[in-house]
Amino acid sequence: MDGxxxxxxxxxxxxxGCILFCCVLxxxxxxxxxxxxxxxNISGKKRTVLGVLIFGTLSVLGNLIGFSNDNVLINFRDVGPxxxxxxxxxxxxxxxxxxxxTSRLFFGGATMFSCAIATLAAGVASALMYRMFKDKMTVRVSVMIAAILGAVHLTLVSILTPNGVAIILTPSAIGSIALVVVGVATFSASYKYFGARFRGEHLGKKDQKLSHPKVGRNKPVYNFQLRELEKKNAAKNNKNVGRSDNG
Known part of the structure; x- marks a missing residue:
């Protein structure tokens, strides 16, 4: 068969395989x-350790099952962080x-150090974005962030690697970044969909107070949306009580 x-x-x-794995995860x-x-049901420290192990392993696997072409390691390493x-x-x-x-350093190649630095940068940026968006994170926002970080990755490689501009213009380099974006999109969409499907609260037709303008009634509502609505309703009730007392 032709090579x-x-x-x-x-x-x-x-x-x-990458897409299916991200979807299942x-x-x-x-x-x-x-x-x-x-x-x-699980302490914050245990959640953190478990999260680091799982997504760190995902990042390492992104290297291990990747393969080289055009002097570029085709991988989905950055999906993890x-x-x-x-x-x-x-x-x-x-x-x-x-x-x-760290695992990227063991694979060598011209982009060894620049790709490792780019992955660290992706982790730092994702940490900052979590602080910025937190409960307001959406699938669309996560995909946009992944795309921006992909561009940052290519920029760092072009700056820190000899002949870096030629490397980032290869189909393998661009394809790796696209794969990371698709992987993040698949993971995010699957996480949000199944989270709403199996753990979201379903609102009754008569429950006017907890109907969400962006979600509607009789549809799954995420926990953070419920908390947001409960706070607004509590503030509204307190205001009404205050008016009654003044009256």
Whole structure:
């Protein structure tokens, strides 16, 4: 069989495997909620350690099952720190980034150091983005952040690597970044969908106070949306009580 055909078959299998794995992983966390900050069944420290181990391992696997082409390691290493960091916090982002960056150093190549630094940068940025968005994180925002961090990754490689501009313009380099964005998108969509499907609260038709303008009644509502609405309703009730007392 032609070598180019075998290469593209490997690429297709690799991409499909990455997408399916991210989908399953996102669905698992969405259904179980094991790493959610409001999960009272597991302590915060244990959640952090578990998150670092899982997403750090995902980052390492992104290197291990990747393969080289055009002097570039085709991989999805940055999915770990980005997805883990955006949804589960700074500690997960930084821990996964360190594991992924360290493992990248063992694969060598011209982009060894620049890619490791780019992965660390992705972890730091994801940690900051979690602080910025926190409960307001959405699938769309996570994909936009992943795309921006992909551009940052390519920029760092072009600056820190000899002949870096030529390297980042190869299909392998661009494809790796696209794969990371797709991986983060798949994980995020799966996590949010299954989280709402299996753990979201369903509102009754007569429950006017907890109907959400962006979600509507009789549809899944995320926990943070409920907390937000409960705070608004409590503030409104307190205001009404104050008016009654003044009257």
């Amino acid at each position: 180019n055909l075998l290469f593209w078959i490997d690429i297709i299998n690799f991409v499909i 996102g669905g698992f966390f969405g259904i179980t909620g094991i790493l959610d900050p409001d999960n009272e 980005i997805a883990g960091g955006l949804w589960f916090g700074p500690a997960v982002a930084l821990g996964a980034a360190v594991m992924g960056a």
